[in-house]
Amino acid sequence: MKQSTRLAFALAAALGATLPPAALAVEYNQVQAGKSSIAFGYKQMGVAMDGRFRKFTSQLSFDPAQPANAKAAIEVDLASVDTGGAESDGEVAGKEWFNTKAFPxxxxxxxxxxALGGNRYEVAGKLTIKGKTRDVVVPATFTPQGNTGTFDGSFTIRRGDFTVGEGAWSAFDIVANDVQIKFRIAASGK
Structure with missing residues (x-):
């Protein structure tokens, strides 16, 4: 047992708290790609649309007893975009949108x-799309289940901040500026 885990148990006992042993004993660091997903939603001509990315990699290190020490990195293959149609996927991967040849x-x-309490967290970090990096704050919930756990969350970005949609698409009258990113990252640990 790690010293930090022993310390957490000792503090819990001293304060008379009941803490779930699994939540204190597991460091989640093995992402389960098949149970994880990254999706997005936006409005086109006022109609809600959605899509997802079929390929991404992620690294994670999260100990619920020490959330301030957590680390996460996610890299999305932009050419794996799935908007529900091959023609749309090709358009979005093209130069005016993601420009995946230059920015894969x-x-x-x-x-x-x-930590915000109640298995809720706020993750501040850097998001880079098309060579432009912006600060983002990502709210997430964590649901532990023994040696596995799931992070769920969503946040909104403005596509204009990353020049996603150039030329005629740079206006927001047809495709809205706000894009909601939704994610589920499942991980296991020991």
Whole structure:
């Protein structure tokens, strides 16, 4: 047992708290790609649309007893975009949108993690799309189940901040500026 885990148990006992042993004994660091997903939603001509990315990689290190030490990095293969149609997928991967030939991936890297209570966290980090990096704050919930756990969350970005949609698409009258990113990252640990 790690010293930090022993310390957490000792503090819990001293304060008379009941803490779930699994939550204190597991460091989640093995991402389960088949149970994880990254999706997005936006409005086109006022109609809600959605899509997802079929390929991404992620690294994670999260100990619920020490959330401030957590680290996460996610790299998305932008050419794996799935909008529900091959023609649309090709358009979105093209130069005016993601320009995947020049910018094949988007990347999120965590900086700080703040516990909000009730298995809720706020993850501040850097998001890079098309060579432009912006600070983002990502709210997430964590649901532990023994040696596995799931992070769920969503946050909104403005596509204009990353020049996603150039030329005629740079206006927001047809495709809205706000894009909601939704994610589920499943992980196991020991």
């Amino acid at each position: 991936t988007a990347r999120f890297e965590s900086g700080t993690v703040k």
